[in-house]
Amino acid sequence: MEVQVLASILGAVVSETGRLVCGCISSTKKNTVMWKSNLRNLEKERKKLMDLWSDAKSRSESEDRDGTSPTNKVIKEWLTEVEEFLVLMESFQAKVKANENKLCRFSLRIRFSRKLSKLLDKIEQLVKAGSFPDEPVNEPVEYIPGPSVEDQTTASRALDELMKILDDDDDDDKFRRIGVWGMGGVGKTTLVKNLNNKLKSNTSLKRPFSIVVWATVSKELDMKRVQMQIAERLNVEVKMEESIERAAGRLFQRLKEEERFLIILDDVWEKIDLDCLGVPQPELQKGSKIILTSRFLEVCKAMMTDVEVKVSILNGEEAWKLFSRNAGEVVSLEHIRPFAEAVARECCGLPLALITMGAAMRGKTMVKLWKHAFNELRSSVPCVGGIKNQVYNPLKWSYDSLQGNNIKACFLYCCLFAEDFSIEVSELVRCWLAEGLIDEKHDFENSVNNGIAVIEILKDSCLLEDGDYEGTVKMHDVVRDVAIWIVSSSPEDEFNFIVRSGIGLSEISEDELSDSIGRASFMNNKINTLPDCEMQCYKASTLLLQGNLPLEKVPESFLQAFQALRVLNISGSRIQSLPPSLLQLGELRALLLRDCFFLEELPL
Template sequence: MDFLSAIGRAIVEPIVRYTVQPVARQVGYVIHFKRNLQKLEARVEELRAAREGKNIEVAETQRRGEGIHPDVQLWLTKVEEITAKTDQFLKDECSQENLKCLHGFRPNLTMLHRLSRNSTKLLQEVVELHERRRQLPIVSCGVLREEACIISTGDYQAFESRRPTFKEIMDELKNPNTIRIGVYGIGGVGKTTLVKEVYRQAKQDQTKLFDDVVLVLDVKKNLNPEDLQKKIVEKLDMKISQSDDETIDGRAKRLCGRIKDKNVLVILDDVWEPIDLESVGLPSVATCKILLTSRSRKALSDMGTHKDFQLHILGEEETWVLFENKAGDVVKDPAIQTVAKQVAQNCGGLPVLVVTVASTLKNRTTLPPWKDALTCLQEGSNRDDELTEKAYLGLEWSYNQLTDKQLKPLFLLCGYAVQWNDIVLDDLLYYSVGLGFFEKPYTVERARNALYSWVEKLKDFCLLVESDDDRYVTMHDLVRNAANRIASRDPQILALVKDEDEGGLKEWPDRSFLEKCTTISLPCNGNFPSLPQVMQCPALRMFLLEGNSKPLAIAPTLFKEMKQLNVLSWINMGIGSLPQSLGLLENLRTLCLLYCTLDEISIK
């Protein structure tokens, strides 16, 4: 009997394995169709959440100027592909029309089987990717990306009037007796564009005049010397010690040691006040060339420049060449060309204004918009500072041409919500979500895509420009000042800009203003009044403060009368503990506490 049983098992088990089990599995596809779809939808949402979490890590890593590990990038790409593939499957294959065929007295069992089987295959891929995230390496691989302007040359036009200046700068870089070189001129005249081209050519120079070339944009007058030092250290691919023992002096010695035996060019753009370069770690030696740009020649001479070059406004002919290039073929129309040349002439030879106005008028084939732009620019002719006033009027005219609903508030947000020219796109996303720019209940991914689309439209008008880092966009000083000038007319906005409002905020406005105020954006450095026990701001929707790490006394009842607050963003502040009244903000959608010192995070 045992022998017969063994023979029976030997015959039956293969039959079960190769016939009964596969049949049962195929039947299971039909029976469990609905459950398989539900599992797929649930696991895809889990995978999306994991991807968003990883994207946050990636954004923080990139914010530190570090590269992303290839395995992490590959995983994110595959997740993007499988989620898109699943979305397409659920949208097309499992459409309402197809699902109707699966119900009723004579369901389409063939289609039911196919859809269930395909959903199971997709589910397996989704689960495998979701599990693989546990084996991923750390996000950062510590590799710094090159500056974008090494590759991009689209912003630079070699005007004949600029060629001698550019050539002389390149010649002085080869002169062993010239260590520090300055370029100065009014805002918007093209200093940054010029030194970007110097940077690009120095990096690509086949003779290898320099072993290392470093470019730091938008230095500004308030940049902490230690922050500048860290930027230079990072761009030289040196490690920044996380030890609290490393002082600015210690780091300066390391930086000096790294530089002294090599030929190095350091370009510091938009310096407003003298910087003690030796204390940063940039020695005054022939092997370390420093190229500085500033609006003030005095700032350059105070830093000991050996040769200074003034960048002048463009002449009438070059202005027209640039204007024609940006406005397109429309200016060839005889009916428009005469007015177009007058518009170009009234841009005052400032490249930033020429580019912005011409880009706004691009493809405008009727005469009224051109005449409107001309009238607007001519209004500044009798002002004390005619050129600057022309710039503001021209930029405001471009702002008024924004027709999409969200573009104007987004442009103003870029002006008053960011203290420097580089605008972090993720910050814009957080603020935009908090302020309800997205009317529908968007996912984070869809909101980000919509925001990037709006940003591209502002770039089309040249109100925003590409940054050297794709995590940012840039707003020129003049454009940002124009944005703030427009915002300042709104009686519901209280906003000061760090590099423009020297006196700071000395006292809070009266209660009647605060009760109507919807937006507060302030740098709380120097002259900043203490926060009241209770801020009487019942209509406030956005509250932004940027400090200097010093402790700020915050009463537990501060937010008691801010029930409508949607966005709270405090940056670089010593907070201590979160005030109890934070728990009363029922409409709060965005809370950002960046680089803040917190002793206690609970709300008691």
């Protein structure tokens, strides 16, 4: 019995050993076949990788010259990774060749096979990662949201005139630079937006433009900001720290590639040097054109326009239609219509005033309110100059009609921000809360919702509008001018703002920082130093210094002058630290330091 058991055990052992031996022999044959196959695959993938590397290298060098791709950094990182891999691969191949006669050894073959397998995995990853997509092709025209002027005869006539000028196909190409001018709020931007959108959908041009580029200029010319807008449209990479001259060279080369371009420069206040901007002179690129909008004919002439199209105010019928559309059905009521027509007439055919006044009177059915509106429009103290008489008074009445706790103060606070600046809604509400302009009796969430409701009221009154980015708002430049005028003409102890935003300042004058200042804005300038002396600004509750990239230091004595400060914004500067006097600002509720990449420490 024991002999049978032992024989059974030995039989099982021999059987298992035989299976393993046969398996090893089979595995060895398989590895030998796989080894040769994998070597061939490695060489095949290497050739594929080298082709991709060569293409990526050429593309990277081309984009270095032209600055035409925001993905170039990714390509360069991939090129470096490939180069490092090829070094490892060459080292492996050298070792294989050196040990060619020893590869019959099972252990050595296994070790090399494992390394080969890892190399194959890595090379497959690199080949997959090296298939970079082509840069997106620009559409010739991008749609720009805005109200239509189809039902406005005056504006439609101007639009048709512009289309006719653009379709000029004479050999002499006489209309290369086109000026669109008219008073603030008359609808120049709206007209040119309609032109842009008509070019997108209209196929009647004899020679379509290969690309149409829109850029907003604004009152205080910031050349780099305009360059960035053009670069974004052209998919050209322009960095903020890059010089204006270098950026201009990139843009110039890119636009020279276009068969026929149209550049639209909106809201121009002074002559712009096209060479400095990076836009080829249209005289040197046949068929290309430039359109600029401005409040001033003199600016058009300075830009050497070949033709000027004046945007006129609306006639009586058009003005009434626009006013009625914004005021709503209330204007059709028999007892309201005469007063509504009188109020519309007081807006003098100015689209911005008509829209603003119409929105302010929407749904108001009491005759007394309409009479009051009419009398206020007629009796307001006029500003200097005809434009202010026709624009500021109607807009100011919309401000006067704002109801609710501190809504007026919230509106005026917005004029501290730079012209055409898109304000983050969350940041604006935070500032209002810190200033105590929003009721804080409720919890934080409800207080924030209250602030957002105020923004919607101001937007519904056409005193704020959507910004350029989601979650932002901004002021129309004329509305902002009115807000600044209201502040400047108010009693000194009521507001006393000092607004010096976006005007190219390199320093702040000590004379401007008086003890009567309530709120001060020096944002979006080029300030590099702040006053370092004894001052008294004990009433100031807001100080905006964001967007001053050259600013590196905040002196100790500077903050000591602002003991009542509730809002301090130094975002987007090069400051490395803040002085200990920051801790003495006992009223401070909002300290904003976004994009302060060089900031290393705060006082403890």
